[in-house]
Amino acid sequence: MRQELDSIKQHYRQSSNPLLACSLIDAYGKCALLEDATRIFRECLIVDLVGFTSMITAYSQSGQGEEALKLYLEMLDRGIEPDPYVCSSLLNACANLSAYEQGKQVHVHVLKHGFMYDNFAGNSLVNMYAKCGSIDDAERAFSSIPERGIVSWSAMIGGLAQHGHGKEALRVFNQMLKYGVSPNQITLVSVLCACNHAGLVTEAQNYFRSMKELFGFERMQEHYACMIDLLGRAGRLDEAMELVNTMPFQADGSVWGALLGAARIHKNVEIGQRAAEMLLILEPEKSGTHVLLANIYASVGMWNNVAKMRRLMKDCNVKKEPGVSWIEVKDKIYTFIAGDRSHVQSEEIYAKLDELSERLSKAGYIPKVEFDLHNVERDEKEKLLYHHSEKLAVAFGLIATPAGAPIRVKKNLRVCMDCHTAFKFISKIVSREIILRDINRYHHFKDGSCSCGDYW
Structure with missing residues (x-):
């Protein structure tokens, strides 16, 4: 594909056709070749709305939301008026970043230019607000869409599902x-996910078993993965394994990953080992398998096995994906990793963590050291837990945002049990709502409890 695109690029440089340039930008973007897409964009002699839209969409689809937003501002500076499509790409960029404030600013542009009645922009607004942790705003945006099709309904159902509603x-x-809108297979994935996040096993089983009869389509791998995940989370691991063994196609990584996650929750070493064995065959490059299995071993005190997993990772040159957390403050995205001291306000952040530590202890919080994989003394484990990326982001949010304002944090991995417990205490101590989006779902911590009901 790269060679074909480079050949087309040579043709473009000979003809300088702006339409061909936009097609190239779009193609390079979809292939995650952003440097090439950017080079073509900057070489264009004619930079218009179509060119900017192509480049902004390429940034958005590749997870470069900040670059997409910067380019949008450049577009406005050039006097180029936006259309619903570029606004939709920007909203998707904000959704991927969990950039709530910037998403609201794009919403203002949607209103200003009269795009609220455009389904394309409306659906993106629903998706953006849901992924930025504000399901109430998502519902208001959904209600404003004049003709709600399957995409609109699926976006709303999916948003509610991820928030645990x-x-x-x-x-x-x-x-x-x-309303007479027929669901598609993706809608039913969202429905099963909704049941999964809320622990609605019976309801999920009813939809799963009657999918063909009620809606006329066969169950896909994603439907099985949702059901297996749901049964596993509910502690019905034997039923989950039976479903794996009887499904009409070979289980893929999503299915075995769901089983491994359930085995970690319920500390089931046997099923955890079986799921990890299959994942190491199907997805040998992913470090999450080693880490989850090591977590299972650590949770039951099998430290020799934890050490073996660490050696295996080292021998296979598998590196653990680092936990990264993001927080938006005053239209800027700040990134944190565990133990991070690169921020200009690091001293204040760690001072805030020390202050919280004392208040948490008085409130009855006990660090969940059993979930830390390091075979070190308890004091050292507690220190490592206190410096997790999401705790650093929340501490920064407490010192950088107005009193009483919600704190919105995104994490690239599943939130750990210790951070989840700590945030429940912190939300009550400081009288703030903490909204955390991890890889699985949204957690709304408020007044000492979480919206997930400790089921995630």
Whole structure:
């Protein structure tokens, strides 16, 4: 593909055709070749709305949301008016970054230019607000869409599912059916996910078993993965394994990953080892398998096995994906990793963590040291836990945002049990809502509890 695109690029340089340039930018972007896409964009003699839209979309699809937003500002400086498509790409960029404030600013542009009645922009607004942790804003955006099609309904159901509002998601699904909108297979994935995040096992089983009869389509791998994940999280690991063994196609990484995650939750070494064995065959390059299995071993005190997993990772040159957390403050995204001291306000951040540590101890919080993989003394484990990336982001949020304002944090991995416990205490101690988006779902910590009900 790269050679074909480079050949087309040579043709473009000979003809300087702006339409060909936009097609190249789009193609390079979809292939994650952003440097090539950017080079073509900057070489264009004619830079118009189509060119900017192509480049902004390429940045957005590749997870370069900040670059997309910068380019949008450059577009406005050049006097180029936006259209619904470029606004939709920007909203998707904000969604990927969990950039709530910047997303609201794009929403203002949507209103200013009269795009609220455009389904394309409306659907992106629903998706953006849901992924930025504000399901109320998502519902308002959803209500403003004049003609809600399957994409609109699926976006709303999916947003409610990720926020743990399982029963509300099912209510919206039933409302969709009453309006005569037929679901597709992706909608049913969202419905099963909604049941999964809320622990609605019976409801999920009913939809799963009657999918063909009610809606006329066969179950896909994703539907099986959702059901296996749901049964596993609910502690019904034997049923989950039976479903794996009887499904009409070979289980893929998502299925075995769901089983491994469930085995970690319920400390089931046997199933954890079986799932990890299959994942190491199917996805040998992913470090998460080694880490989750090591977590299972650590949770039951099998430190020799933890050490073996570490040696295996080293021998296979597998590196653990670092935990990274993001927080948006005053239209800027700040990134943290565990033990990070690169921030200009590091001293204040760590001072805030020390202050919180004392208040947490008085409130009855006990660090979950059993979930730390390092075979070191308890004091050292506690120190390592206190310096997790999401705790650093929350501490920064406490010193950098107005009193009482919600703190919105995104993490690239599943939030750890210790941070989850700590945030429940912190939300009550400081009287703040903490909204955390991890790789699986959203957690709303408020007044000492989490919206997930400790089920995630």
